[in-house]
Amino acid sequence: MPTAPDSPEAAWQQLLRIRQSIDNIDAALVHLLAERFKFTQTVGELKAEFGLPASDPDREHRQIARLRELAVESNLDPEFAEKWFNFVVTEVIRHHIQAGAEGVERASGAEPDAE
Amino acid sequence: MPTAPDSPEAAWQQLLRIRQSIDNIDAALVHLLAERFKFTQTVGELKAEFGLPASDPDREHRQIARLRELAVESNLDPEFAEKWFNFVVTEVIRHHIQAGAEGVERASGAEPDAE
Numbered sequence: 001m002p003t004a005p006d007s008p009e010a011a012w013q014q015l016l017r018i019r020q021s022i023d024n025i026d027a028a029l030v031h032l033l034a035e036r037f038k039f040t041q042t043v044g045e046l047k048a049e050f051g052l053p054a055s056d057p058d059r060e061h062r063q064i065a066r067l068r069e070l071a072v073e074s075n076l077d078p079e080f081a082e083k084w085f086n087f088v089v090t091e092v093i094r095h096h097i098q099a100g101a102e103g104v105e106r107a108s109g110a111e112p113d114a115e
Numbered sequence: 116m117p118t119a120p121d122s123p124e125a126a127w128q129q130l131l132r133i134r135q136s137i138d139n140i141d142a143a144l145v146h147l148l149a150e151r152f153k154f155t156q157t158v159g160e161l162k163a164e165f166g167l168p169a170s171d172p173d174r175e176h177r178q179i180a181r182l183r184e185l186a187v188e189s190n191l192d193p194e195f196a197e198k199w200f201n202f203v204v205t206e207v208i209r210h211h212i213q214a215g216a217e218g219v220e221r222a223s224g225a226e227p228d229a230e
């Protein structure tokens with residue numbers, strides 16, 4: 001944080017700088033989500049092609065517990081982190097199902113998988 | 116991507132490697148969300164302290180348009196990106212309101228703000 005602003009104009013300038021940081025963070029978030037999505041697609045294809053178990057509830061529980069811990073460490077509300085994770089998982093599964101229904105190229109019978 | 120696996124065992128090993136990548140990505144996502152949250156808190160405090168406008172609909176439209184473009188560039192469904200952004204904004208606002216109601220330290224009267 002820069003020094004505290006001492007006027008509305010200085011506050012506005014600080015706000016604009018913070019918005020740039022928020023925009024940079026959001027761009028990074030979108031790119032990471034894109035990369036995550038590529039990985040979950042590959043996992044779905046691997047599972048379908050080699051007959052691996054479609055779901056692994058234990059893994060999901062471990063993922064949530066770990067993300068909650070990471071949230072606490074980084075001063076983020078763990079409830080928010082869990083809700084956010086569940087949103088992403090649900091959306092990714094929904095999207096995989098939709099992509100399959102629309103005939104997008106993927107291994108036939110691949111289970112949607114959030115991983 | 117490594118070479119395509121030629122057996123269920125090789126596929127399983129590849130899946131485990133991909134899971135590590137997904138876990139790394141998720142950790143990065145949580146840390147970035149934590150940083151984003153810190154910034155939006157500061158913005159809310161600045162706005163309250165200096166009487167800056169609480170909301171800026173134009174900014175939100177620009178943010179969504181930009182994130183959709185970034186999604187297309189990185190091969191992520193832009194609908195997913197927009198839905199994800201709206202989820203984060205809604206949750207952040209909800210969380211700021213809740214934090215205020217619970218008397219967590221923040222500038223008195225600070226508007227919840229997703230920025």
